[in-house]
Amino acid sequence: MIKRTFIDKFTTIIKGSKDNFGLNPIGALHYGDIVSRCLIHFDEAKIARFPSNARHILKLTNCSGIDKSSFNDSPVKGTAFIDRERATSFDVLAFRIPEFWDAGRGFDSTDDFWFVGKSAVSRHGANWFYAYDGKEWGTEIDDTGHTIPVEGVLSTETLISEYEKYSKGEKSLIIGRQHFDRGNENLEIDITEFVSAVLNGEYRNYGIGLSFSPSLEESTPEKTQYVGFFTNNTNTFFQPVVESRLNTSISDNRYNCYIGKENKLYFYAILGGVPTDLEEVPVCKVDGKDSPVFRQDTGVYYTKVKYTDSKEANTIHYDEWSNLKYEGETLENIEMEFVVLPKEGFFSMGELTAASEELEPSISGINDNEKIFQGDERTLKVIFRKKYSSEYNLVTNCQYRIYVKDGKREITVVDWDNIDTRGKFNTFKINSAEYLPAEYHIDIKAKIGNDVRIFKNKLAYTIVDNITNIKR
Numbered sequence: 301m302i303k304r305t306f307i308d309k310f311t312t313i314i315k316g317s318k319d320n321f322g323l324n325p326i327g328a329l330h331y332g333d334i335v336s337r338c339l340i341h342f343d344e345a346k347i348a349r350f351p352s353n354a355r356h357i358l359k360l361t362n363c364s365g366i367d368k369s370s371f372n373d374s375p376v377k378g379t380a381f382i383d384r385e386r387a388t389s390f391d392v393l394a395f396r397i398p399e400f401w402d403a404g405r406g407f408d409s410t411d412d413f414w415f416v417g418k419s420a421v422s423r424h425g426a427n428w429f430y431a432y433d434g435k436e437w438g439t440e441i442d443d444t445g446h447t448i449p450v451e452g453v454l455s456t457e458t459l460i461s462e463y464e465k466y467s468k469g470e471k472s473l474i475i476g477r478q479h480f481d482r483g484n485e486n487l488e489i490d491i492t493e494f495v496s497a498v499l500n501g502e503y504r505n506y507g508i509g510l511s512f513s514p515s516l517e518e519s520t521p522e523k524t525q526y527v528g529f530f531t532n533n534t535n536t537f538f539q540p541v542v543e544s545r546l547n548t549s550i551s552d553n554r555y556n557c558y559i560g561k562e563n564k565l566y567f568y569a570i571l572g573g574v575p576t577d578l579e580e581v582p583v584c585k586v587d588g589k590d591s592p593v594f595r596q597d598t599g600v601y602y603t604k605v606k607y608t609d610s611k612e613a614n615t616i617h618y619d620e621w622s623n624l625k626y627e628g629e630t631l632e633n634i635e636m637e638f639v640v641l642p643k644e645g646f647f648s649m650g651e652l653t654a655a656s657e658e659l660e661p662s663i664s665g666i667n668d669n670e671k672i673f674q675g676d677e678r679t680l681k682v683i684f685r686k687k688y689s690s691e692y693n694l695v696t697n698c699q700y701r702i703y704v705k706d707g708k709r710e711i712t713v714v715d716w717d718n719i720d721t722r723g724k725f726n727t728f729k730i731n732s733a734e735y736l737p738a739e740y741h742i743d744i745k746a747k748i749g750n751d752v753r754i755f756k757n758k759l760a761y762t763i764v765d766n767i768t769n770i771k772r
Contacts, residue, residue: 301546303350304734306539309341309403309507310531315452320406320425324361325534329392330384331516332524337452339401339426342505342542348499349471351597353516355376355545356396356495358476358508360487360529363536374584387525388483393463394476396494397453397506401425401431428452453509460514475508483527491542537711537738539702548597550720554638556694557602558646565638566602567593567621576601576626583623591619613642659684659693661744665760666730671762675733680759682719682726682744696721698746700728705740716745738766 311322315335321327327338340358347356364386389574404425424433428451429439431437438448440458454462454473466474474488490507498505530538553563565586568580576599584591584603591603603619616637624631665680666672682700685692702714713735719726742759745752 301348301548301712301729303346303544303546303731304482304540304714304750305342305346305544306734307340307342307367307532307541308403309339310533310540311339311403311406311426313339313452314337314409315428317409318423318427318429319409320404320422320427321409322402322422323407323533325529325531325536327360327498327510327531328526328528329387329510329512330524330526331387331512331519332384332521334384334524334526335452335517336526337495338529339397339403339453340509340510340540341397341401341403341505344495344498344505347495347542347544350544350546351548352496352499353547354488356490356492357543357545358487358489358491358540360540362382362484362486363506363528363530364484376758382729384524384526386483387512387527388480390525390527392458392478392480392487392489392512392527393493393513394489395454395459395473395509395511396475396503397460397509398473398505399431399438401453415592431718436461448529456514457519459511459517463514465649470510480527482766487529495542498590537736539736545717548600549718550600550722552720552721552723554636554694555724556641556643556721557607558643559610559613560643561646562604564604565619565636566600567634567636568722569599569601569624569626571599571626572674578704579625579627581622586619586622595609607640610643612640615640652720658687659695659746660687661698661746661747661755661758663742663744665771666761667757667764671764672732674735674737674763677729677731677733679727679729682728684726684746684748694721694724695726695746695748698726701743701745702730702735703741703743710741713740719744725750732763735763737763 301469309322310327311320312324312327313336328336329338330336370699392666402425404422406422407420410421426432430437437446437453440450440455441447462473462499465472466477475491475494478487478489494508514746523722530536530540550566551564552566554565557563565584567584569576575597578683581593581595582601584593586605591605593601594601595601615641618635618637620633620635622633661682661684663680664680665678672678682698683692684695698719699710700719701716703710703712705711716729739760739762741757744755744758746755
């Protein structure tokens with residue numbers, strides 16, 4: 301399962317400047333005549349509810365296109381009318397910000413085209429010298445033993461020493477690094493260790509800083525080099541997010557339990573229509589014998605069974621679940637059943653065979669071209685039917701992908717992720733609060749027999765904004 305957490309603060313700080321850029325739609329890193337860094341923050345409260353083995357990726361979309369005609373052009377002269385060009389062949393470092401800061405409300409620099417009035421310029425909030433109004437970025441002890449204020453969140457000396465620690469695999473303020481070849485790649489840095497340390501209370505989450513490597517920040521190229529990323533203030537689709545991949549895929553074998561392989565039998569605790577954890581892990585007996593029970597997700601428990609005797613084929617077996625406690629009440633035991641299928645249905649050896657049936661998926665839970673509001677949570681059911689038939693099959697190896705269209709181009713929002721096998725159906729969930737208002741499309745990929753097939757655009761739907769309050 302993939303969950304998305306939007307960035308709530310993003311600003312650029314420029315060396316030697318007190319200007320704030322907290323409302324600018326672009327976060328820009330520079331080296332050369334200008335040196336700048338980006339500051340990013342996200343709320344970890346939502347992530348704290350995820351399983352501890354989740355993987356977290358910081359994702360920013362590069363503002364530079366891949367079109368050669370625009371990629372090779374120098375951008376318009378900006379701050380202080382310094383000539384700049386897009387950087388290529390460089391590393392971007394992600395480092396832990398050690399203290400609180402304010403994003404501010406600045407948009408432009410005092411040197412950017414303002415001949416009359418400077419209504420979009422602000423010096424309130426974070427900049428190169430201050431974390432917020434009246435609060436400098438910490439202090440350091442210099443070589444002479446004097447206390448000096450820090451600039452740019454981390455001094456160059458600290459960045460160098462922390463980068464050396466990181467390169468040696470030692471504990472460091474640097475939490476990640478990404479190399480850019482052409483310079484138009486999107487930023488995707490694994491911040492799992494940083495998130496885990498925050499959730500474990502090792503330190504507080506004040507956000508993540510981005511910078512070029514210290515050697516580039518100290519270099520003097522002929523033209524100032526820069527790379528830009530969309531911030532949370534962009535009016536485009538490309539808002540930055542923390543993408544969390546949760547290893548919670550469910551593969552329930554109750555209706556495809558085969559001899560000769562390990563099978564999982566799931567138990568779902570649904571109270572008032574909502575998946576809910578019980579006070580204690582349930583107890584399970586399969587055919588009267590105790591079978592260990594594991595918790596996988598909220599209200600989701602499973603046990604494992606394996607049969608090796610072919611005489612068990614096509615026979616009904618029973619699993620009884622007890623110790624079902626909730627809010628001090630002990631609920632009645634629940635008995636369920638499953639059929640063990642012959643191993644030939646799972647194991648196919650010797651001759652290579654093609655898929656015997658042509659299957660076509662359909663998706664229910666959201667109507668095609670339906671408009672849904674941000675905040676809706678939907679469970680989508682994927683049904684694989686045989687062509688020209690009402691019969692359907694359960695496919696145990698299938699995935700979905702969500703994307704938006706920009707002309708003929710497809711922009712991936714959620715890359716291929718597993719579809720659960722729950723009972724007799726394939727299902728996955730969508731929380732529309734994690735997506736921006738736009739029209740979305742879903743592809744399905746399934747392994748059927750010896751083939752891997754992709755079924756294009758099986759569902760199109762639109763998420764619409766349900767905001768009623770207007771900020772002034």
